[in-house]
Amino acid sequence: MYQDVILDHYKHPHGRGLRDGDAEVHHVNPTCGDEITLRVRYEGETVADVSYEGQGCSISQASASVLNELLVGKELDEARRIQDAFLELMQSKGQLEPDDAMEEVLEDAVAFAGVSKYPARVKCALLSWMAWKDATAQALGEGAAKERTA
Amino acid sequence: MYQDVILDHYKHPHGRGLRDGDAEVHHVNPTCGDEITLRVRYEGETVADVSYEGQGCSISQASASVLNELLVGKELDEARRIQDAFLELMQSKGQLEPDDAMEEVLEDAVAFAGVSKYPARVKCALLSWMAWKDATAQALGEGAAKERTA
Amino acid sequence: MTDSGRGLPGLLDTEAIRKDFPILDRAVHDGAKLVYLDNAATSQKPRQVLDALSGYYERHNANVHRGVHVLAEEATALYEGARDKVAAFINAPSRDEVVFTKNASESLNLVANMLGWADEPYRVERDTEIVITEMEHHSNIVPWQLLAQRTGAKLKWFGLTDDGRLDLSNIDEVITEKTKVVSFVQVSNILGTVNPVEEIVRRAQDVGALVVVDASQAAPHMALDVQALQADFVAFTGHKMCGPTGIGVLWGRKGLLDDLPPFLGGGEMIETVSMHSSTYAPAPHKFEAGTPPIAQAVGLGAAVDYLSAIGMDRVQAHEHALTEYAVGRLREVPDLRIIGPVTGENRGATISFTLGDIHPHDVGQVLDEQGIAVRVGHHCARPVCLRYGIPATTRASFYLYSSPAEVDALVDGLEQVRNFFG
Amino acid sequence: MTDSGRGLPGLLDTEAIRKDFPILDRAVHDGAKLVYLDNAATSQKPRQVLDALSGYYERHNANVHRGVHVLAEEATALYEGARDKVAAFINAPSRDEVVFTKNASESLNLVANMLGWADEPYRVERDTEIVITEMEHHSNIVPWQLLAQRTGAKLKWFGLTDDGRLDLSNIDEVITEKTKVVSFVQVSNILGTVNPVEEIVRRAQDVGALVVVDASQAAPHMALDVQALQADFVAFTGHKMCGPTGIGVLWGRKGLLDDLPPFLGGGEMIETVSMHSSTYAPAPHKFEAGTPPIAQAVGLGAAVDYLSAIGMDRVQAHEHALTEYAVGRLREVPDLRIIGPVTGENRGATISFTLGDIHPHDVGQVLDEQGIAVRVGHHCARPVCLRYGIPATTRASFYLYSSPAEVDALVDGLEQVRNFFG
Ligand SMILES: Cc1ncc(COP(=O)(O)O)c(C=O)c1O
């Protein structure tokens, strides 16, 4: 499960640190104590920044780094598509073999395919993604967020 | 376990019915609903009467009848010896083969030896004997009773 | 021994089924063949369940939920997989509505305690009412008595008709606007009565009371569909449905489980703990403090698989045919009085009776000497005995492996009892 | 792999013992030999216990206490016989002081609830105090938090010293005349610390407070003598001591069990029930509502026989030798920090540590890939992690079948972890 890509992101995380944002959330994985504080900043419909700080295992750290790399600069719709694809991959219990189309959407994040075989670690990989979703809903207003996904 | 002696006492109980007494107790076997109301009357140290009424299985009914037959007319010390012997027999888990000495003390009551193999039924056999012990303590005053056994 | 029951329609192939249950081969009392008619107390366990238990311990045993090692992941998958199986078995809308307890009694106490500590609008307190019935098992009486004593709420109940049914004639006086909770048994463990759930649920819903169904004697014997029942909570127990001892189930509506407070506190049921305060995990884990009965859940999962493979409708049809046959044959026995419905209609495969004035203990003992295992006593439903003015009953109860020949053995055995004490 | 641990004095013949535990032969991850070092979470089960379980189900299974048939009498004798075995194992003055629960968590909740509903002088209520410690398992924290919230009592606790021991320097301020109950762990499941029971008991007795000892990590590993402990209640759990899941024990002083009110209500725990009121059976049955974990008690009885045949003193000596060896070897690992006592003195065979800033999840996962099962996380003792400013630990814990070679495998495995994340 420890692909080189994951270890790379773990050792050299992208965009780590807290910067200005429109909303901040704090998520905890109670079973292992992993924590993340995450902020989002939007410019119109564009993900202008995702900044974060936290402690956790290589999987949760690398996953936050990959999230930053993938989502910053994207339009919200596109970012949501990426998040959905990542969620699908992580919930696949190792049954999903990422194809070219998925690889195009998820880029480095396909390296997490192996993690989906380990139920205890799936939560680690998803921690930052759930935090991002939550922060985005807050930043754009729950109502607005719901409307968009409807 | 159903010796003829037991069935005889069950079908033709001795001294059944409630008569005047010095003390009355009501005992219940909660697991099966067997009940007995029992009165004792003493003349000095002599067991003048043991009268009883109740509902229960053949074992508990026959045992009350045997108790009446054995104890009425006896001196208290002797009655206590009989009660102790009966208790010992019933707690023997079928391991005790009544000898002549025991047979002399317990008379018909040795027929209950077989019952001691059935833990669920031992309580039935002891119901009236425990009631008698309790009623006796009440009739003679707890203190008095304790002194005597000491 | 007659074998007039052979051709009954709807019977399962008990000869094949019995091969799955090692204990049914046992001889008792120097050679008498075991005739096990004490299924309402507990059922026997098929080989498939015993294999699931030893398989768990021999290959996968670990504590659940918190491990990253292989065994912990396998044990967790097996334990949570058992939850999926049970959820499917009772047609639960969500697996998170299935709480594992140690038995049905704990399930019922759990609900009573939750309601005692709940916030409005669920809180049971002074000036509110709790409704049960006179045919409840002690496990569905005492928790409510304790709750009433401890909160000042009033305990009310439905009485029984002479033929062993709930007397619902005064339903509007018993269940009122003050009623917070109505808890009743779906199938009586002493009378065999199958109760009209719908009528009670409708009235309870009208006044906004929660409904708890004690399905301990239903889940083993018929298809249980918690959505069709429309209750808020349903309790049952593993050991009566081919599962191990030490495991019970509480099904509850998701929204309620989310809103209600926890009962037992400890490991597994928390989200985060500090010395000053704690927050709790979402249901079902909120209600599962400590290391759960892991192997027992796995065993219950295997039991549910076993029963489902045969089909609960077929189990019910089998038992119904057998009950009709048994009621008919028992009514031929002189001096025998059935306590409970005297026909096979709306009744389960549990038949209580008295035999003249021969005490049930004596009936049971003489049957036992012939290898026939029945239960005698008040069957943890003493108010029913009080209601019918009897100290106790003899109870024969059947299951999917019971055969007409065993009914015949019972009837013959009763004949011997009568001769013996006649 | 070194085998410097071979000649340690006091070691058991683990090669022989391991033959009793089928799971220890298992290979994981395509061929790695299982090195099971997660014994503080749950122990593995010897063949003798598994045989007792299947023997019970295959030959004697019935519900207990109320039957007159052979199976019911055998099941009752086996269940109550298990109580005798456990009573002897912990040197209880009376078998009636042994209450079977589903796990240690239920045992602890039982005590907390009894004290909440008790009459004077035991009642925990506003203006009284409850004392625990900062090294408790969540199962000995949350029940007392709930009790404090629900009664208005105040929850206090002993802190920890930097080297993982209880800080008793302020014992007279923590335990005061207002203290009703002091509940603490005998051996910590995260730090491994063995606590000075006597000193705490003495102070509690001085102020008339009840003492509850959580012996969940003591009972499996050393001779437990409840009379020597002088506590009022002792809780432990079957699955950590070679027994099945689904069974726990609460030992309590006879007089207290008689005086204190019941907790769960239902079948088995009653004396007599009417719709209006009920009376309760004497202890221990008063506290055992519903069908008990019968097979699990029988299994625990077999576990106790198994451990007694080896001898608890020998088990303790084995683990002590192994712990000394493990502490020594772990201290050689660069960047490894033991959380808890760093010597073998007054400590059990549970060793928690951090490894540089490599997250315990990653440590555990890489060890798992080599077949080494350790636990990672807060081990249901999150306040300890908060106290030492760490998110989690990696924990290796040993038992009677653990060998020096397994310690060596762990140390080698940690080397690989460091290389991987270095
Ligand atoms: C110290 C301690 N107390 C209590 C418990 C709770 O035991 P159980 O989970 O069996 O209820 C445990 C184990 O998890 C423990 O280690």
Ligand SMILES: Cc1ncc(COP(=O)(O)O)c(C=O)c1O
């Ligand atoms: C109708 C009913 N309710 C509740 C129970 C209690 O089940 P358990 O003893 O498994 O808690 C039983 C069985 O004993 C029962 O028959």
